Amino acid sequence: MRKVLNEDNMSNKNLPVLNKEQLEAVNTIKGNLLIIASAGTGKTTTIVERYVNMIQNHGYRPDEILMTTFTNKAAKDMVSKIVKRTKFEPPYVGTMHSLFMRILRVNAQSIGLNPYFTLLDNDLDKKKIIKLIAKNEGIDPRADNISYLLRWIGKFKNRGILAENLSENLTIEDIKEKGFIEEALDDEIIRIDPQLRKKVNKVYKKYEAELRKQNLLDFDDILIFTKRLFETNKEVRDYYSQKFKAIMVDEAQDLNVVQIDIIGLIQNDNLCVIGDECQNIYEWRGSSPELVFSFNEKQKKIVLQDNYRSGKKIISSVNKVINAMKFKIDKQLNCTKESDGKIKIEEFSDFEEEKEYIVNKIKKLLKEGVSKADIAVLFRINSIGKELERELKKNKIPCHLSKSVNFFEREEVKDILSFLRLKINPYSVIAFERILVLMNGFGKGTAKKFEEIAKQKTCSLIDSLKLHSEIKLSQDKTREVHKLISVIENFSSNPITLFLKDFGYLSILKSKYREEPSKLQDKLENIETIKELFEGHESKKEDIKNFLDGLIEIDKKEKTKDRVTLSTIHSAKGLEWENVFLASCNEKILPFYFRGELDPMKRDSELRLFYVAISRAKKSLMISHHETNGWGKEYERSSFIDLIE
């Protein structure tokens, strides 16, 4: 029984009637398919229906369809739309990182990975590792040198260039002996000391070696190791390529080559690629729209151009922005909505006033009966988001900012997570140092001694603690060490309670902040939040590991509540709201000027970001900017606003 959907049998009330192209995409369930869809043309709607169609009418099981999104917020949106239609949770819908992480955990051993690896998930920890390497290599560990090396390592990794394939000594001819060289890094031209440039490969190799030693993976490694898994292990590859009878890849214009290669390895001639080259905003992560363009004439291609999202005025502005792009495929959006929609551009003397305006305007909307879930405030940089969050909270407006911004970077949250990570991965020097120095009388020196023991005896850092007699410790300190060992190796009580009570973190924190009660209160609240997140998890090693793995898709797991959304433009991609604020639309912020400069290439990509931002609005779009920072420093209005006026 093969059912073809058409306009008559699509009787579901809460479903829009799909147009001809959308229906064709929904009904094309054999072979490869490329869907090119500009903003708001219903690509999410279409692929959700395609998924539902495959399940309900063509005998696919949910665990046979792999659907990848680019951000966790988009994954959450996709999942909730599928749940609405089918009443079950789709098991393989998520970001590539979260889906492949699951596959890697199961298959770690077959590529020589210790399955108890933990994630190296922030730049600060990466820099710590790089800095140590730099010092050993005789490189001046200045902050900008370390950032430079980090950026190069990132560039290698998200382009799939492996350390093992690089020679240690660079012999590129145009690397001069003295002076400066100019080079492009993430589309930015930077001037750099050739002596430093020469050491990039070596540092990269050492960085990789260090991560293996500490049993850490960074985000790029999740992809690199998945690719290696499928490349080197035919059995595993066959298993997954047969398991996933159909694959759908959303936001394909933003994939990097490693991601494209992985899809190539497991796809089984039922690959649906969805993309919009005007929404490519992740070149800095090595994205290349080549998967979108690799589709040739013979393969099926469907273009969606009718916008169902925004009012006429908004669409006309969006089209003006598309016209202003230098590199684009000629296209325009057709507006299908009858309503005009509203665009307002407001100027304020400083950021304080701008925030006040946004708060008051939101209050007014809420008074008029607008739901909080229909309001979003978008911004280019998170620091603006943090300030907006504070302002909204002060005014008792329920709002939500991604936890990765203001939550996972807090010291108490990092401390708790380090403790959990150390329980899973006792080779992580990063986690070990963080925990050890919390104890009174223990500092970096002692940590280094234990690390040395671990190295000598080739044992884990926790095992090195047991050899504490090799370094003279006072009785008090010995007792502390034993306490730490016992809480780390205890897998029967709640690990967070172990840390807070048995290890004594709560009293450490309370004494550290005894003079700042409000700060302490704040920290205690964050600790409560972590406890809540952990609820429902057992204390066994596997459970803690699963909890930690779950954190990489925290934005997908976030409960839907009625509250105002605060989001960067990047993570707002694919989503929509009735009322959208675009805050601090200033030159140097959007477009963002890195170190006071803006490369013309970058400008186009910032413009695409602006395009994404303004195309999120259904009914009203409020763009605001400010003239000074409050201390007299002048800010210009974004030149992008000129385009739409």
Place this chain on the structure above:
DNA sequence: TTTTCGATTTTCCCT
């Protein structure tokens, strides 16, 4: 020698 304290610096975007 190692820890602790206080002044200084660092913050683009995401997984």
Place this chain on the structure above:
DNA sequence: AAATCGAAAA
């Protein structure tokens, strides 16, 4: 707001 580095304290 937190990490870092040098100087003071233990």
